[in-house]
Amino acid sequence: xxxxxxxxxxxxxxxxxxxxxxxxxxxxxxxxxxxxxxxxxxxxxxxxxxxxxxxxxxxxxxxxxxxxxxxxxxxxxxxxxxxxxxxxxxxxxxxxxxxxxxxxxxxxxxxxxxxxxxxxxxxxxxxxxxxxxxxxxxxxxxxxxxxxxxxxxxxxxxxxxxxxxxxxxxxxxxxxxxxxxxxxxxxxxxxxxxxxxxxxxxxxxxxxxxxxxxxxxxxxxxxxxxxxxxxxxxxxxxxxxxxxxxxxxxxxxxxxxxxxxxxxxxxxxxxxxxxxxxxxxxxxxxxxxxxxxxxxxxxxxxxxxxxxxxxxxxxxxxxxxxxxxxxxxxxxxxxxxxxxxxxxxxxxxxxxxxxxxxxxxxxxxxxxxxxxxx
Amino acid sequence: xxxxxxxxxxxxxxxxxxxxxxxxxxxxxxxxxxxxxxxxxxxxxxxxxxxxxxxxxxxxxxxxxxxxxxxxxxxxxxxxxxxxxxxxxxxxxxxxxxxxxxxxxxxxxxxxxxxxxxxxxxxxxxxxxxxxxxxxxxxxxxxxxxxxxxxxxxxxxxxxxxxxxxxxxxxxxxxxxxxxxxxxxxxxxxxxxxxxxxxxxxxxxxxxxxxxxxxxxxxxxxxxxxxxxxxxxxxxxxxxxxxxxxx
Numbered sequence: 355x356x357x358x359x360x361x362x363x364x365x366x367x368x369x370x371x372x373x374x375x376x377x378x379x380x381x382x383x384x385x386x387x388x389x390x391x392x393x394x395x396x397x398x399x400x401x402x403x404x405x406x407x408x409x410x411x412x413x414x415x416x417x418x419x420x421x422x423x424x425x426x427x428x429x430x431x432x433x434x435x436x437x438x439x440x441x442x443x444x445x446x447x448x449x450x451x452x453x454x455x456x457x458x459x460x461x462x463x464x465x466x467x468x469x470x471x472x473x474x475x476x477x478x479x480x481x482x483x484x485x486x487x488x489x490x491x492x493x494x495x496x497x498x499x500x501x502x503x504x505x506x507x508x509x510x511x512x513x514x515x516x517x518x519x520x521x522x523x524x525x526x527x528x529x530x531x532x533x534x535x536x537x538x539x540x541x542x543x544x545x546x547x548x549x550x551x552x553x554x555x556x557x558x559x560x561x562x563x564x565x566x567x568x569x570x571x572x573x574x575x576x577x578x579x580x581x582x583x584x585x586x587x588x589x590x591x592x593x594x595x596x597x598x599x600x601x602x603x604x605x606x607x608x609x610x611x612x613x614x615x616x617x618x619x620x621x622x623x624x625x626x627x628x629x630x631x632x633x634x635x636x637x638x639x640x641x642x643x644x645x646x647x648x649x650x651x652x653x654x655x656x657x658x659x660x661x662x663x664x665x666x667x668x669x670x671x672x673x674x675x676x677x678x679x680x681x682x683x684x685x686x687x688x689x690x691x692x693x694x695x696x697x698x699x700x701x702x703x704x705x706x707x708x709x710x711x712x713x714x715x716x717x718x719x720x721x722x723x724x725x726x727x728x
Numbered sequence: 729x730x731x732x733x734x735x736x737x738x739x740x741x742x743x744x745x746x747x748x749x750x751x752x753x754x755x756x757x758x759x760x761x762x763x764x765x766x767x768x769x770x771x772x773x774x775x776x777x778x779x780x781x782x783x784x785x786x787x788x789x790x791x792x793x794x795x796x797x798x799x800x801x802x803x804x805x806x807x808x809x810x811x812x813x814x815x816x817x818x819x820x821x822x823x824x825x826x827x828x829x830x831x832x833x834x835x836x837x838x839x840x841x842x843x844x845x846x847x848x849x850x851x852x853x854x855x856x857x858x859x860x861x862x863x864x865x866x867x868x869x870x871x872x873x874x875x876x877x878x879x880x881x882x883x884x885x886x887x888x889x890x891x892x893x894x895x896x897x898x899x900x901x902x903x904x905x906x907x908x909x910x911x912x913x914x915x916x917x918x919x920x921x922x923x924x925x926x927x928x929x930x931x932x933x934x935x936x937x938x939x940x941x942x943x944x945x946x947x948x949x950x951x952x953x954x955x956x957x958x959x960x961x962x963x964x965x966x967x968x969x970x971x972x973x974x975x
Contacts, residue, residue, distance in 0.1 A: 355837075362828055645811075647806070
């Protein structure tokens with residue numbers, strides 16, 4: 355086929371620029387919003403997904419991790435006694451106040467762990483060691499929140515919940531969905547920081563013995579440990595994510611913005627492809643008069659849409675790449691996994707082809723007799 | 729000899745409001761291979777409607793139209809394009825070239841529609857442009873061509889499908905008299921030397937001398953009797969270059 359589609363597309367540089375701008379805008383907006391959604395989703399369940407546990411044991415009616423309710427730590431031994439449980443550890447995850455040197459206070463989320471146990475250890479450490487948490491009053495936090503918490507270096511001392519806290523390490527990329535940074539510390543410190551009694555914990559994390567069936571272990575736990583709920587890590591992760599993303603409406607707002615990006619892109623592309631089609635309507639009439647079937651004309655329009663999609667996608671992804679890179683230094687990460695990048699290509703293609711259908715509808719109804727009118 | 733186009737008792741009514749407008753009323757007409765037939769008549773007389781129906785791009789209200797012996801009245805929207813592609817080449821008053829395609833690509837487009845491979849289409853397009861005297865303009869775009877050259881590209885495009893019928897709507901209207909004669913000579917050669925049935929709608933009295941037969945349409949009907957060509961001494965000069973090119 356002679357390059358009619360390409361030539362029509364590139365003939366009007368201004369219109370092409372408008373088309374591509376619309377697609378790029380749409381691609382970037384969708385990537386940013388979906389990436390934010392993904393980033394938020396990851397952040398909401400970060401703590402749970404990196405716990406290394408198979409089961410989470412909570413008080414009754416705990417809908418998400420930040421809403422944990424303290425219960426007796428004596429249940430830990432009951433849990434450990436259940437057949438199929440290989441190991442279990444206590445965990446505290448609770449909000450409290452961090453006092454900056456300038457007197458300002460910031461809300462933080464204390465994560466109290468058993469430092470000797472592999473469960474729920476801070477990950478991605480860039481300074482310090484997890485074992486440093488064994489020293490008195492030691493805490494580890496993420497470098498993203500240094501400024502927020504007024505921290506500049508290891509060794510600085512602050513106050514958490516009225517108790518002394520000394521920074522012994524930094525992680526990288528452990529974001530909290532809420533504005534409260536995670537602060538990792540020993541279980542004992544966490545009890546002090548959060549005001550829990552010495553015999554209280556908020557969660558028990560359990561690992562299953564090889565070959566153990568989690569359904570059976572869960573049943574045993576519910577039968578022998580009173581007033582608790584038992585979730586798999588995946589279940590509790592989903593519950594927490596669902597709460598933050600949908601019950602609060604935060605995720606819905608982000609998704610709506612992504613859909614708006616799609617709609618805006620669709621409208622801009624549809625409008626410009628339609629205008630291009632109308633500019634060339636007489637040529638399409640000539641094609642039909644010459645004997646071209648509708649399918650041939652459709653191919654020309656679809657090819658224009660596909661070329662626009664490919665160029666717009668490439669440009670949009672280049673811009674998105676820099677936006678995503680820039681977001682890594684901020685509190686709200688925009689994630690763009692390879693599957694999303696590939697998916698965006700097909701979404702862009704679908705958007706442009708869908709937009710071209712408006713023009714196709716117009717071309718279908720061209721009266722080829724128009725070619726004889728002057 | 730079988731008519732290339734045979735029209736019988738043809739009527740066409742355009743639906744406008746409750747009444748409708750009768751554009752053609754009981755037209756009988758034949759166009760023969762090797763003949764240059766001209767349709768003349770005042771504006772609104774129905775000649776372009778007749779040409780459109782003969783070209784299978786407008787459907788008749790009643791009557792019969794046979795193209796190369798095949799009845800086309802009643803054929804569906806999907807069958808008519810294929811029929812046009814196989815039997816009919818069009819030349820338009822406004823040339824209707826694709827402005828973003830070169831002269832050669834305009835011709836190749838027709839060959840592409842016919843399913844000719846790209847390499848063969850390119851070769852054939854160059855041959856056709858050579859034949860219409862545009863050997864050096866393969867890569868020129870319509871905007872860079874004169875009116876006469878554009879019409880020659882349009883003729884080359886019409887010939888690309890190797891149709892038995894050429895239908896032209898005011899092919900000289902946008903051309904000066906010299907160029908118009910040149911184009912008409914080509915059309916004449918298509919009929920007389922290549923055996924095409926050429927039907928031309930025209931208002932241009934300067935070109936009537938090229939006709940083998942002139943049919944006058946008035947108020948949607950043929951005004952009897954059909955006439956022989958009107959002598960036009962000024963237009964008797966032939967154009968050797970164009971004529972030789974199509975030989």
